[in-house]
């Protein structure tokens with residue numbers, strides 16, 4: 001992907017000419033938000049003055065250079081009042097099915113989703129003539145209202161901008177909630193791990209400690225010189241001693257027998 005600033009630069013000349021603040025901010029945010037989800041767009045149209053619209057209307061009609069590109073004369077398009085923008089996918093062009101970021105959602109649909117979230121109406125929703133690359137903010141004003149000189153009020157514009165900012169604040173909040181959740185999950189997992197390690201250590205300590213029941217047994221074995229090492233501590237050691245005793249190998253008879261064999265010379269038992 002190109003850098004965001006490069007993508008922004010492609011739309012800057014058009015966006016900077018948009019007089020309506022909400023539409024201008026909306027266009028800037030749209031480029032950035034689409035970029036953040038892997039879709040690069042260029043704003044191809046913003047403000048089109050009535051003169052520009054008239055000469056565009058003449059194209060293919062009174063001026064026979066190129067095809068007819070619009071059905072709107074000057075004053076018949078929201079572009080003429082700085083209330084509309086058009087876009088194109090930098091990769092994918094006007095292919096509405098193109099999925100350049102391979103997320104299973106057509107890039108075009110992603111752009112439409114973002115634009116609507118920002119408060120734009122989409123030309124693709126129109127019943128009679130669908131204008132798929134077109135978004136507008138009408139502020140409840142018809143083209144007739146606008147031709148008559150009505151304009152969105154500063155309160156309306158401020159409200160539209162606040163709505164866009166609130167959307168991003170809400171998203172930022174959602175993100176911090178998500179982060180907090182992840183942190184608690186991590187903390188919980190770490191605590192569980194620490195507790196398991198503590199249990200292991202406890203078990204190990206228990207195995208290393210001398211059990212009380214082994215005291216007499218070990219004293220007896222030392223007395224008989226069956227234990228000659230000073231390394232005679234621990235649960236394992238005590239268990240071995242107990243096994244030895246249980247097997248009968250510590251009986252008087254056996255020990256005597258063993259002593260006799262040793263006295264004759266160690267020829268084996």
Ligand SMILES: [Zn+2]
Nearest residue numbers: 084085086134
């Ligand atoms: Zn348009």
